[in-house]
Amino acid sequence: MRDDLMLSAGDKLKLLRINSFVGEASLDFLSAAATAAVEQSFEKGQLVYAKDEAATAFYVLAEGTVGHPEVQRSDASASQINTPGQMFGFAASQLDRRTLSARCEAPTRVLALDFESFLELCRGHGYAELPSRLAFAHKGYERDVLGRSGWISVRNVCKSFEVGEGQAALLDDCSFEVRPGELWALFGPKGRGKTVLLNLIAGFERVNDGVILVDGEVTNRPGMRPLHGPEHVVGYRTAIHVLRTTVAGYLQGGEEKSEKLRLLCEQLGFAPYMASRLRDVPRDVARRVEILRAFLRDPYVVLDEPTRGLEGDDKAALTAFVLQAHSLLPKTMLFATEDIDEAIFIADQVLVMTPAGAKKLPVAVDVRRPRGADQRELPEFTRAKQRVLDALEKAESVAPLREGFAIEVDEALPARRLPNVANALKEALHEGRFFWTIEFIPSVDKVLHDALHKLGGTAEIMRQEPELVGFSVTDRVVSDRDPEPLAPASRLLEASCKQPLVHFSGKGRDISDLHSFLERMEEHKLENMLCLTGDRLREEKKGERARYLESVCAIQIAKQARPELQIAAALNPFKYREEDAMAQYLKLGKKVGAGADFIITQIGFDMHKYEEALFWVGTRNYRVPLVANLLPMAAARARYLRAHQLAGVTITDSFLALLEAEERLMPDKGASRVLRRLALQILG
Missing domain, CATH: 3.20.20.220 (TIM Barrel)
Structure with missing residues (x-):
């Protein structure tokens, strides 16, 4: 790559404008970001950044290919960055260190933007929420590389209930991801679906639509029996204090008493109760025992309003216990609460539950850890609280909620109506x-x-x-x-x-x-x-x-x-061995006989093969429409499809060579030829 071919200010601006996340921002903001961006060039094999190094910048690809070696190659969407304008390295903006490396798989040119400067730029142009939005969107790249369990992905989940003759949608298109070890609060007044969402994640109820994954495995989707995660959701109704077993026996689950457990219980203040029966310990101690058992035995911890019914010192003590247990056993944790101060004090992210469910992005809590009572007076705590209130106010009128956040909303939510349209x-x-x-x-x-x-x-x-x-x-x-x-x-x-x-x-x-x-x-x-x-x-x-x-x-x-x-x-008519082509056409006859109303071809660029398909359908008198599946094909897209072996797309060596020649020799990098070729295919 030649270093003398520097990107102009206009080139930088163009790269930012085609990015799917920041491209819709104002021209002033994008121009300022382009000015702040520093161009960097790398040879094949060089690292843009290394795993575990301090994260100070993120990057936008100008040309070349960047890979994440730690990500499984089978997950093509996460393993490579090869589209100009594509952003990478932003997920680490909310972490102390990089969780994966970025290595150039070809000569590569990027734009580097400093995290702190970008944050100031966002605040100055009215885009204060953009950094959190970007970090949220880029978490997927780290799924397979953190080396810890407890990655929870909630994808477009819908949950409704029958109300009279209709359906009440409690959760509608709910999506978020929780990294291993993170603490998330589900905050909102009663009736907003907090408990329902926790039960769906834990596998006690089935989703109506969408999917829930834990560590990349589907655990809940429509039509399947949910896979149970935690033993149960720990809530304020916990009644284990009636059991006859001892505290030690309950925590060990019948296993041999371990020295590690003994030390842990001493640190958490359980030493005086280890030999006591659960039925004899105070109720608040029983609740702590249940929470600790969840940290010890469950793949991730789900707490449903664990402090409900407690006041003053008792509530503060249980909150402190939860934080201490998490610091000693750092598992992924989700908990529901109606108390905004509690949500911000405990959580890394607060998911605001609105009447339409958790459709909004989480609110990041930038209060340092470990957290103590004195931090409630810090400016960071106040700012986080205001952001949560603002997120709630965008979805509903919350004037009554500012006083105490204790209202009850039990009315049925309106069912979503789909349009009645012609086909x-x-x-x-x-x-x-x-x-x-x-x-x-x-x-x-x-x-x-x-x-x-x-x-x-x-x-x-x-x-x-x-x-x-x-x-x-x-x-x-x-x-x-x-x-x-x-x-x-x-x-x-x-x-x-x-x-x-x-x-x-x-x-x-x-x-x-x-x-x-x-x-x-x-x-x-x-x-x-x-x-x-x-x-x-x-x-x-x-x-x-x-x-x-x-x-x-x-x-x-x-x-x-x-x-x-x-x-x-x-x-797929793009088969060039007789046995392969005949297998396609003979199977096509079975599909038409089974009831297919029309046929769609796979994507290809050999017009003779389209003619062959038309001839076969006509001579067999199938009497169903044949629809061509066309795609405007540029060199970059062809390389991507070939590299990732996308099913249903045939790109020959000779066609790829033609596209790359057009890209190399033509002033518009072959864009006009792409459109002309598509038009000729449509005309036949």
Whole structure:
């Protein structure tokens, strides 16, 4: 890489404007950030930063490729940064040290922005919440590298209850992530879903939509029996003091008495009670014993208003005990409370529960640890409290709450109403006219609420444009842990008033999963479905047989269960060995026979193969529409797709060489040729 080709101020500004998180900020803010950004160049193999080093800056990629060696290669979205404008290194802004390294896998140029300067810039331009938002969005890169258990991911979770003849939505599109060892408070008045959310995380109730993961494993999703996490949720109703066992026996769980446990109990003040029966100890001691047992035995700790009913010194003593237990046994902890001071005193992050559930980002608590009673008077504590109040006020009128935060809200929440709209995709197919869709890819490393919000303008255009018939929502194409497509498809239906095409991949699923998927499609009033067998699971568990629901079977079951659905089947005509091509076409006949309403090709760029597919469908008299799946293909995108082996996309060596030649030789790096090629494909 040549160091003399320095980026201009305009180039820096352009990189920031195309970033998906900061690009919507004001021009003044972005110009100031571009001025503060320092250009840095690295050769292949050099480290941009190393694991465990102090974090002082974050970076925006200008060109090249940066990898995180510690992240599993199977999780492609987290292992590489290779798109200009992509940000990395920001998650460490809320940590003392880097949790992973960044190594250049090609000659690379980046923009470096100092953390402290960026924070001042955000405050000065009215973007005080942006740093927390960025840190929240970039946590996903650290999932597989912290080396500790207790990573909790709540993704687009919805939970509703029957109220009369309707449904009351208590949690609606709730998303957040908790790092191993963090303390999170769920704060809000009664009736906001704090206990329900804790029970969903613990696995005692099933979500209606969305998914919950613990350490990358799905523990709760629609249609499955939740996997239990903690032994139970520790709350103010704890009644273990009635048990006949001793304190020591209860904490050990029948195991041999250990010296480590004895020392721990001495530090926490339990030494006088170790031989006592639980039924004989004071109630406040029994509650502490239950909390300590959770820290000792559960994968993560869930506390549901543990100080409720306590006042004054008793409440302060239990709060101090919780903090001391966490310092000695630093596990992930979530606790619910209606007390704003308690939430800020204990937590690293406060999740504000609103009438629509926890849809907002958490509020970071920047009060240093260890925390004592005197810190309640610090300016940092007051600022954190004000931020929590501001977050609550954005969602509801909270004038009564400022006095004591003790109101009760038991009225049913209104159910979300989905629009009753025509199926534009179905109409276009029946009329035989040209149409196109826009593909949306839900990913486990996206903040889904933010990603959907950015499509608001596109959805508005889609309402007015007849040739745009809807969104197409994929199913687990980036990683096996991606959220299911139903929740984002429902949101896109609301925003665009056009029926999306929802993908269903059979990888890792069986017939019961399909029936559950179909039931939830009906609940969301979704009418279009693409059935795929799916590519191979990226993270198959050793010793376990992977489940795959074949697409022919899925189409037949779906059509029998819901005949009104518009069901698509996939065809990959880009096969160049006779046996491979014939296998595709013979299977296509089975899909049409099973009830497929139309066929969608995989992505390819050989027009002769499209003609071959048309010929086969015509000679077999299948009488179903054949839809081409086209993609504007630039060199950078082609390299990415080839590197990550995205299923359903065929890019030959010769085509990649052509794209790279256009990128290298043309002033616009081949952008005009990309659009011209796409237009020619559309025209046929």
